[in-house]
Amino acid sequence: MTAILLxxxxxxxxxxxxxxxxxxxxxxxxxxxxxxxxxxxxxxPGANCGGCGYAGCSAMAKALAEGRSMPGACAVLKPxxxxxxxxxxxxxxxxxxxxxxxxxxxxxxxxxAQKYQYDGIVDCIAAHRYGGGxxxxxxxxxxxxxxxxxxxxxAIHIVDGIAQIDPEKCVGCGTCVSVCPKGLIEVMDADxxxxxxxxxxxxxxxxxxICKVGCIGCKICEKNCTTHAIRxxxxxxxxxxxxxxxxxxxxxxxPKQVIEWYER
Numbered sequence: 021m022t023a024i025l026l027x028x029x030x031x032x033x034x035x036x037x038x039x040x041x042x043x044x045x046x047x048x049x050x051x052x053x054x055x056x057x058x059x060x061x062x063x064x065p066g067a068n069c070g071g072c073g074y075a076g077c078s079a080m081a082k083a084l085a086e087g088r089s090m091p092g093a094c095a096v097l098k099p100x101x102x103x104x105x106x107x108x109x110x111x112x113x114x115x116x117x118x119x120x121x122x123x124x125x126x127x128x129x130x131x132x133a134q135k136y137q138y139d140g141i142v143d144c145i146a147a148h149r150y151g152g153g154x155x156x157x158x159x160x161x162x163x164x165x166x167x168x169x170x171x172x173x174x175a176i177h178i179v180d181g182i183a184q185i186d187p188e189k190c191v192g193c194g195t196c197v198s199v200c201p202k203g204l205i206e207v208m209d210a211d212x213x214x215x216x217x218x219x220x221x222x223x224x225x226x227x228x229x230i231c232k233v234g235c236i237g238c239k240i241c242e243k244n245c246t247t248h249a250i251r252x253x254x255x256x257x258x259x260x261x262x263x264x265x266x267x268x269x270x271x272x273x274x275p276k277q278v279i280e281w282y283e284r
Contacts, residue, residue, distance in 0.1 A: 056085045056108050063101040064094060067172050071095050071193025084109055095119055096173075096191045118210040119192030121175075121185050123167075125204050126217045126233040126278070127160040129181035133230045143169075148201040156230035159220040161204055167196035187282070213266040214259060218278045221254045235278045241270040 061081035068076035072093040074083055083089040084105060091102040138147055138154035144166040152158040163181035175189035176196060185196075187210065197205045204219055216235065220227055224236030237255035249263035250270055257270075257279070271281045 054082075054085045057081050059108060060084050060105050063097075063105050065096040065098075065101075067096055067193075069096065069172050069191070069193040069195055071191070071195065095193055119207050120187045120190040120210050121192060121194070121196055121205050121207045122215050122217075123161060123183045123185055123205050124215070124217055124219045125159075125161040125182060125202075127155065127157055127182060127231050128179075129163075131232040132157050132160055132181075145199070145201050153202075157220055157222070157227070157234065159202060159204075159218075159222070160231065160234075161202065166199050166201075167205060170195050170199050208261075212259075212261055212264070213282050214264060214268065214271060215280050215282065216257050216259060216278060217280050219256060221256055223255050227255075233276060233278065236276060238275065240273050240275060241279060244269050244273045 058081075061078055064077040064081060066077050070076070072080050072089065072095070074080040074089070080089065080094065084091065085108075087109065091097055091105045094102075097105075133156035134154055135151065135156050136154050138150065140146055140150065142164050144153075144162040144164045147153045147162045147164050153160075153162040155162065161182045163178055163183065165176075165178045165183070167183050168176040168178060172193075172195070173189050173191055175186045175191075176183055177186070178184070183196075183205075185205075192207045192210075194207050197207060202219075208215075218233075218235040220231065220234045222230070222234070224238060227234045227236055235256050237252050237257070239252045239257075241250045241257050242252050246267070246269070247263045247265055249260050249265075250257055251260070252258075259270075268281055271279045
């Protein structure tokens with residue numbers, strides 16, 4: 021009888037001891053979880069687009085709870101959700117301005133000469149490795165849709181060999197910006213009405229032979245801008261938006277219609 025009871029008692033005692041040790045360890049090494057993180061994450065859009073600068077909505081939620089970010093950092097966040105998050109973390113809501121991406125190129129297939137026939141992978145990065153792409157303008161949109169493939173909001177489509185962005189769907193997350201091998205896509209405040217839709221640095225005479233709609237650096241826009249918001253540098257017009265008053269004079273004067281006006 022003793023031979024049976026003794027092992028049972030010993031094992032029972034060890035169980036109690038180890039159970040106690042595990043209980044102490046669980047308390048000692050317990051990682052406190054902020055309950056607000058889950059609530060905040062449920063209010064975020066769940067797109068995991070990375071536009072806020074964090075790996076995804078979960079990481080953004082943690083940053084908000086820890087005070088390392090503001091609701092306005094999420095371009096997709098709706099005002100109601102932003103206010104609720106602000107209340108959870110004890111901050112005043114900072115709703116971000118509406119921002120949209122712009123493809124700074126108008127070189128559709130009919131407007132740009134071709135260098136060669138490309139039959140490789142349908143991807144802008146892959147095409148760019150072959151001498152900068154098949155279009156004669158080395159600065160122009162390749163039109164193979166890499167930006168469209170990464171857009172989580174269905175805001176980008178390829179039309180006539182060039183990427184077109186739907187401003188109603190675009191949230192300005194910037195994902196497309198990071199994948200464009202030509203650096204043609206920029207995110208800007210939606211209230212910017214005038215945009216130079218070209219990034220070519222070719223001299224005007226050379227550009228005319230390869231693109232019918234590119235900026236020729238004629239400086240007519242610069243000369244007619246009353247606020248000195250436009251400067252032509254490296255054969256391309258650029259707008260300093262801090263000086264631009266959206267008067268539209270540059271749009272009217274541009275002989276190549278490179279500067280476009282947007283109704284927001």
